[in-house]
Amino acid sequence: MDFLQIVLYLVLLLLLAVPLGRYMARVFNGDRTFLDPVLKPLEGLIYRLAGVNTGREMNWREYAATLLVFNFLGMVAVYLIQRLQGVLPFNPQHFSAVPPDLAFNTAASFMTNTNWQAYGGESTMSYFTQMAALTVQNFLSAATGIAVVVALTRGLARRSAKTIGNFWQDLTRSILWVLLPLSLVFALVLVSQGVIQNLSPYLTVTTLEGGRQTLAMGPVASQEAIKLLGTNGGGFFNANSAHPFENPTPLTNLLEMLAILVIPAALTVTFGHMVGNRRQGLAILAAMLLLFVLAVGVVYGSERYGNPTLRTLGVSGPTAMEGKEVRFGIASSSLFATVTTAASCGAVNAMHDSLTPLGGLIPMLQIMLGEVVFGGVGSGLYGMLVFVILTVFIVGLMVGRTPEYLGKKIETREMKMATLAVLIPAATILLGSGLAAATRAGTASILNPGPHGLSEILYAFASGAGNNGSAFAGLNANTPFYNIALGLAMLIGRFGVILPVLAIAGSMAAKKAVPPGPGTFQTTSLLFTGLLAAVVLIVGALTFFPALALGPVVEQLLMLAGRAF
Amino acid sequence: MTRKLLATARMLVVMTVLTGILYPLAATGLAQVFFPRQAGDSLIERDGQPVGSAHIGQSFTGPGYFHGRPSAAGPDGYDATASSGSNLGPTNAKLVAAIARRLEAVRAENGLPAGAPVPADLVTASASGLDPDISPEAAYLQVPRVARARNLPEEQVRALVTKNITGRQFGILGEPRVNVLQLNLELDKMAR
Numbered sequence: 001m002d003f004l005q006i007v008l009y010l011v012l013l014l015l016l017a018v019p020l021g022r023y024m025a026r027v028f029n030g031d032r033t034f035l036d037p038v039l040k041p042l043e044g045l046i047y048r049l050a051g052v053n054t055g056r057e058m059n060w061r062e063y064a065a066t067l068l069v070f071n072f073l074g075m076v077a078v079y080l081i082q083r084l085q086g087v088l089p090f091n092p093q094h095f096s097a098v099p100p101d102l103a104f105n106t107a108a109s110f111m112t113n114t115n116w117q118a119y120g121g122e123s124t125m126s127y128f129t130q131m132a133a134l135t136v137q138n139f140l141s142a143a144t145g146i147a148v149v150v151a152l153t154r155g156l157a158r159r160s161a162k163t164i165g166n167f168w169q170d171l172t173r174s175i176l177w178v179l180l181p182l183s184l185v186f187a188l189v190l191v192s193q194g195v196i197q198n199l200s201p202y203l204t205v206t207t208l209e210g211g212r213q214t215l216a217m218g219p220v221a222s223q224e225a226i227k228l229l230g231t232n233g234g235g236f237f238n239a240n241s242a243h244p245f246e247n248p249t250p251l252t253n254l255l256e257m258l259a260i261l262v263i264p265a266a267l268t269v270t271f272g273h274m275v276g277n278r279r280q281g282l283a284i285l286a287a288m289l290l291l292f293v294l295a296v297g298v299v300y301g302s303e304r305y306g307n308p309t310l311r312t313l314g315v316s317g318p319t320a321m322e323g324k325e326v327r328f329g330i331a332s333s334s335l336f337a338t339v340t341t342a343a344s345c346g347a348v349n350a351m352h353d354s355l356t357p358l359g360g361l362i363p364m365l366q367i368m369l370g371e372v373v374f375g376g377v378g379s380g381l382y383g384m385l386v387f388v389i390l391t392v393f394i395v396g397l398m399v400g401r402t403p404e405y406l407g408k409k410i411e412t413r414e415m416k417m418a419t420l421a422v423l424i425p426a427a428t429i430l431l432g433s434g435l436a437a438a439t440r441a442g443t444a445s446i447l448n449p450g451p452h453g454l455s456e457i458l459y460a461f462a463s464g465a466g467n468n469g470s471a472f473a474g475l476n477a478n479t480p481f482y483n484i485a486l487g488l489a490m491l492i493g494r495f496g497v498i499l500p501v502l503a504i505a506g507s508m509a510a511k512k513a514v515p516p517g518p519g520t521f522q523t524t525s526l527l528f529t530g531l532l533a534a535v536v537l538i539v540g541a542l543t544f545f546p547a548l549a550l551g552p553v554v555e556q557l558l559m560l561a562g563r564a565f
Numbered sequence: 566m567t568r569k570l571l572a573t574a575r576m577l578v579v580m581t582v583l584t585g586i587l588y589p590l591a592a593t594g595l596a597q598v599f600f601p602r603q604a605g606d607s608l609i610e611r612d613g614q615p616v617g618s619a620h621i622g623q624s625f626t627g628p629g630y631f632h633g634r635p636s637a638a639g640p641d642g643y644d645a646t647a648s649s650g651s652n653l654g655p656t657n658a659k660l661v662a663a664i665a666r667r668l669e670a671v672r673a674e675n676g677l678p679a680g681a682p683v684p685a686d687l688v689t690a691s692a693s694g695l696d697p698d699i700s701p702e703a704a705y706l707q708v709p710r711v712a713r714a715r716n717l718p719e720e721q722v723r724a725l726v727t728k729n730i731t732g733r734q735f736g737i738l739g740e741p742r743v744n745v746l747q748l749n750l751e752l753d754k755m756a757r
Binding site for chain 2: 046050052066069070077122123139140184187193194199200206217219222225239248254309310321327472565
């Protein structure tokens, strides 16, 4: 039955991704869609109200500058709303201003699509902050990711072009045609299953045994929907998608997992359509699928095997139930953990800190690989396209030919940028973890002693720089050190990839096409799919194996030997 | 330059109104129309008084009620304003000690011999701290204790547990489980 749930998930994912991918290609090519009669007037109204110019396309520098200014302005807004929430409306619990370091961390977190949370939602944020600050960035950061991948796709598809699209148009169309309608429908489906959606104050009831219990309330479903569809991952509540009001039934759990990966998977289809060869997209999708199946196999296997120490004490059934919910059990929890870290989502339905060491290693590794296994909305595919460039380069070296992709030569500039996009997040993770592990401010926050403590730190910086947002949440991250260090890691990890990617888009757009020759490497072949998956794994393993060996790998061996700390 | 910056700021305001105000309010309005009970808190009432939410677990300690899972939400557990797991890692001695302690307590409460197997969910803290469910095995284990405390025949209580098992959704999804609050409400009803 466990196996069937995982297979069912993958089948449904692919069935949904194909039509959605085709639809998104129409949206970003500017073709007609069935939503046009409603949305076209609204789109025009938005441009008029904002006074932005969409009649003209942008070159990559202009595109990047517009994106940066818009995002950082959004970050300032999130910061200010948190600092002022005490005097703003929709605050029935009378939460006061969020402290400055935490407000900075949260602002950086939501703007970069990370949604790392050093706070508990139900005890910190007013409904106004949740809606007007956090929900907004859930949309805008996801739309930013889609805009970047669409711009990169245009860059690859165009010949001798100076421009890569208009940022305002890509952003607005992502929201109006994709994220908003999907979220509204999904929110209502979630409510039908028991996810709450109201603006009432918290309600206190007298329990059966005569105790008192205060039930948190709030506009949860609307934020939940975009949290997953936008691969954001920031929960309304502290327990995120483990909270019964965010994820009440096995059905909502399945739908939430589908919502996380459907847009990233669909974007590979969109890519194929936009570059004029659907098999180019499918080859990438196949590599993602291959890596995903490997990952879910290890997580599930390790969680099902569980913790032998507990079995010797007399615990029966699946032992790894600490930090898991009964309605999800081992299979749905393992699958969710794999899905959320394959994407840059970071929603959790089980506490990753309590996963078995190998079960926790895979989520961490997937984040470290750059979240390119489907990946975040937009960011997954543009990250994977960086690996595609690395792969054709390595193949080019092997056969002694100038590497090319989609009929364009890959030259020094693209290689420099691709290398930067891989090295910047990796360096941020390792240097940040090193700093934290070597300082009192870093180690004082550790909850679990022994090698697991290092895992907590590694996971935090991977999650921050990778813009994932899930956590080994035992680490007390609400300290000035972690709020600031992780906030910076998120910003570096986000824009340290986006800027090189847009630079690649610009330089590829300007190139002439060369006709394929007999020596051209086919990037639609199974061989390419296998090589791409291998390059992702090898680059990740070379970079992170030493750190992982000291954390989860050694912990797994010690657990099997019955050691505790 | 200033004009562009102004346009960027105006775009942010427009998007904030659209996705941060109109969207959640529209979702709230539609939810209240179509699914008023679920959009609220899925409250369960008894004699006109709300006693809890169908989705949120609550604390049960007396011998005459079925007990839920250990909870790390708030200092006393099941604090629905402070959802949380324990976040204890698999090689943390605190976790091993806590589970050993809970195993002893469960065995003592239910009159089981030392070393008797106990389902994992009954001795491990849930992810949310508000897990409303336990496994059917964990419910059956408590039947003799509850029956004794309530002077009911074991068979009758066991049948009640069986009746309250929620199967996998559509026969495939999730795990079989028993909602502890619902079960205890039915138990109270039966005892009246």
